[in-house]
Amino acid sequence: MRVDFTALFRTLADWTDAAERSDGQAGEALLAMTRALVRFDDMVIFAYRDKARPIDLFSTFDADDYHVFVTLYQVGPYLLDPFYHTARAGRAGVFRMRELAPDRFFSSEYYRTYYSQTRLAEELGFFAPVGDGVTVVVSLMRREKTGVFPAAEFALLADAEPFVAAFVRQAWSGLAERFALAGQGRGRRSEPVSAADKVWRKLNLTDREASIIELVLQGHSSESIGLKLDISTGTVKVHRRNVYRKLGISSQIQLLSIYLKNLQA
Structure with missing residues (x-):
């Protein structure tokens, strides 16, 4: 697809002028900017820190898909997710799921029992460490009907990765405090138990x-x-x-x- 520079620069201007920036506003801005670059069906943004349950910051799902991609995911399947393990390792960059998945991932029971419910052709993620052991992952998803990301579009996203990482760091600072609040009463912070x-x-x-x-x-x-x-x-x-x-x-x-x-x- 052709890059929509008008939409891209309009979104950047609106974001620069915004006085207050909630999770939703930051997510909507990032959604508009990435959609000006490439085609995809859904976006979800999670924050990960060590063994803690991930925090959902933004998503575009309807109620049924939200149950699968967020509610069900946070119950426990996230612990088997290649994105979770990559985020815990503190890696930065943009990666396709198939680059990160273990060698038997697509024949595993986790894939057949949970991940196949997503009906995705492909998922890729921007991994942005934001400090204090927190990594924010911006996932772009293409359904089976849409197909995988073409090489040219993935290359364009790779070129945009430094900007996306900078945007994420600005939009979601202070997430460690939110993890601390979510984890109160779950044991000592120095010895997290998943x-x-x-x-x-x-x-x-x-x-x-x-x-x-x-x-x-x-x-x-x-x-x-x-x-x-x-x-x-x-x-x-x-x-x-x-x-x-x-x-x-x-x-x-x-x-x-x-x-x-x-x-x-």
Whole structure:
């Protein structure tokens, strides 16, 4: 598509003149600016910090899609999301989901059970660390009917990434305070405990077993897990069999079912 410079500069002027800038206003401005550059169907903006539940800052979804992309996501599936793990690592830039996903992501039970509900052809994200361990991710989504982002459009977004990152840093400073308020009464801030950690403890898994099973659920193969944890593929398989035996299960779909059930308990 042709870049709509008129819409782009009008949005920049309106944003510069604005006296107050809420999450919604910042999201709408970023939506207008990115839509002036490329075509996409939806946008969602999350803030991530360490193991805390992500904060939804802005989205364009109707009620049904909001339930899938935000409400359901925040219950626990975010813990298996490649975007969440990339944000936690503090990486900056614009990335396609398929660049970040583990080697077995698109055949994993997480993908089949949750992510496939999104009916997306492609998702890409601007990753913008904003300080105090917080990363804001601006996700642009194209549905199956729209198709993936062409290489030329992705290149244009990559060129725009420094501006988007600067915009995000200006629009969403002070998010650490919001995470602190959301986390009051959930234990010491210096030792954050995620919902996943609580599940593994409840299921009586060792730290090594929990690390391996979490990577299995994210979509890593035994070979990929071995490389990440610096252990042999055989050791990974032994731990995996031990966990399955401990939980009385025989498949990844049963594992995911137990995981999601305990996340919501």
